[in-house]
Amino acid sequence: MQKPVVAIVGRPNVGKSTLVNRLAVSREAIVHESRGVTRDRSYHDCDWNGREFTLIDTGGIESVHSKDVFAPRIREQALVACDEADAIVFVVDGSVGVTDEDEEVARVVRASKKPVFLVVNKIDNPEAQLDSWNYYSLGVGEPQALSASHGHGTGDLLDEVIAALPADDGYEEPADDGALNVAIIGRPNVGKSSLANRLAKRERFIVADLAGTTRDATDTLISWKDNLIRLVDTAGMRKKTQVHEDVEYYSLVRGLQAMDRADVCLLVVDSTVGVTEQDQKLMGMAVDRGCAIVIVLNKWDLIDTDEKRDRVMASLGQRMSFASWAPSVNISALTGRSTDRVLAAALRVAQNHSQQIKTPQLNNLITQVRESGHTVTSKNRRLKINYGTQTGSKPPVFSFWCNAPDLIDDNYERFLENRLRATFDLEGTPIRLRFRRKDESK
Known part of the structure; x- marks a missing residue:
């Protein structure tokens, strides 16, 4: 009951x-x-x-x-x-x-x-x-x-x-219903509520041609191909300098809270505008919170020339270069075009987000990296990674034990992340790298 x-x-x-x-x-x-x-x-x-x-x-x-x-x-x-x-x-x-x-x-x-x-x-x-x-x-x-x-x-x-109220015949609801939490984020008026309604297949969220239609983060449960998904439609997030009203401030807070409890963020972008600086910042927020991410290029039906398409994809490559691992889907929430691909992509990146890579597989990669000779040296010191293991998920966390963690710089971290992504299916999920001295137990 x-x-x-x-x-x-x-x-x-x-x-x-x-x-x-x-x-x-x-x-x-x-x-x-x-x-x-x-x-x-x-x-x-x-x-x-x-x-x-x-x-x-x-x-x-x-x-x-x-x-x-x-x-x-x-x-x-x-x-x-x-x-x-x-x-x-x-x-x-x-x-x-x-x-x-x-x-x-x-x-x-x-x-x-x-x-x-x-x-x-x-x-x-x-x-x-x-x-x-x-x-x-x-x-x-x-x-x-x-x-x-x-x-x-x-x-x-x-x-x-x-x-x-009706008589209490004893109802039991599990603390965790196992639903995949999917937050729909984006700037105001990019089509988030239209997408949520399309995915839910009913008019659950109010839609209007005005920015700021949604104020609260609002949940709805759907089932798609035997998968239970909780959609959270959030208020459009403006730049902080443009958040003038108290209502907008609380909407921003609710949106951030929705991201904190999300497994996957669908970042909705208005294709007619292209990827903006604010879209870039929202992506950064989702990455910082460890969410899996799918970029949803909405209003694609209004992009009617190759020149416009090239401009949109160029803005995507330029603004989102720090998260090039995030897949993108071209859709029209208004017509329903390709919206099923959004949920398929969300489930795919969620699986990568929660996966556990076996330690022998990870150490095979470390051996290949070591044999390639790519490392970091400084003043007669040379970095050597001895072994590694995955120590967390959602997002995946990889811990590496080495002789000199202080030698590791941003370039080497990017190199190692690229090798991990080339070897394992980590599409759509951020990853975290941890480096420890080989005599540390934890």
């Missing part, structure tokens, strides 16, 4: 994400005083008195006549959350009272036929008397005063929510 699901809904800026963070005892949901910070729905684990369930944070539901370009898609995401939920927490702003937008949300939740809990948020003084009659007009039951920012009333709310 799966965990029960509770959806948090309401109009914009009533404190839904603050409540999610309070109930889930986390800081996962981005909170800001601006309207419309949350757009895609996001999922958060919650536990109350030993009863586990999942919270869904949703974007603010606005009037169908709203001029906000994102409003229809945010509304659609919230409706999906209501359909998925076993119970709904409807949040209104107690400092404002009932608005027309609240009435709009009330119509949505009444149509869901699910248990609904009306929460009047921002009642920060627990001694304050709530004018309940004003909220009965919404027609969704007894209003309950609460302060998400201070925590007043959250315990009573959770008691009532737990009582309304």
Whole structure:
């Protein structure tokens, strides 16, 4: 049996994400005083008195006549959350009272036929008397005063929510579901959410022709050729000097956190622009974090001449020369062209990322390197590598025992890495080299 699901809904800026963070005892949901910070729905684990369930944070539901370009898609995401939920927490702003937008949300939740809990948020003084009659007009039951920012009333709310959830027949979920974590990263408006929707084969992520559509890092599980894959769509990462809003700063942090837990990063590049300096920096971040990487050249259907193709590939070779081992895939997320190749490449590099090369194979390579005579010398000292072994994976770490580790320079490290890559299949994964004196045991 799966965990029960509770959806948090309401109009914009009533404190839904603050409540999610309070109930889930986390800081996962981005909170800001601006309207419309949350757009895609996001999922958060919650536990109350030993009863586990999942919270869904949703974007603010606005009037169908709203001029906000994102409003229809945010509304659609919230409706999906209501359909998925076993119970709904409807949040209104107690400092404002009932608005027309609240009435709009009330119509949505009444149509869901699910248990609904009306929460009047921002009642920060627990001694304050709530004018309940004003909220009965919404027609969704007894209003309950609460302060998400201070925590007043959250315990009573959770008691009532737990009582309304389906009976606990005993469900077991493994701590690790074995899914491959794939983070989709890139600059704003390069097609990350379009690619995520195409791979998930449903409209899971909001897409618009505006930079900054995605703010949170949002997960979805898919199955592809019997492989379980967790896709994480991240906010577009700008240069730090261009991150002006608090919301963008938190989006950047969420994106970096997604990279930290990813096995594979899909770096999405706009082919019509070519590989930029910011793409190069994002690649460097992924390499530093030890992720396997696939470069996804999106909007390839718009590259209609050989000259344009040559220009894109030249920018790829120039900007990504430090990670020439990363494969690239030409796709169109809009039309779906070659998108299956993205998942095939992700699985291939993930296998290389986690592989374990046998010590005899590695020492055969060391013997060949030694016999070739390529080494480092300085003041009558000569480097000699005695043996090596793989001491880590994700990414692969190779440790070499030698007579003089201090002689090893960047040129020799690059030489040895190139020999490793020429001998073993390490496509798509960074590697780490460690050099130790031969009398060191570890």
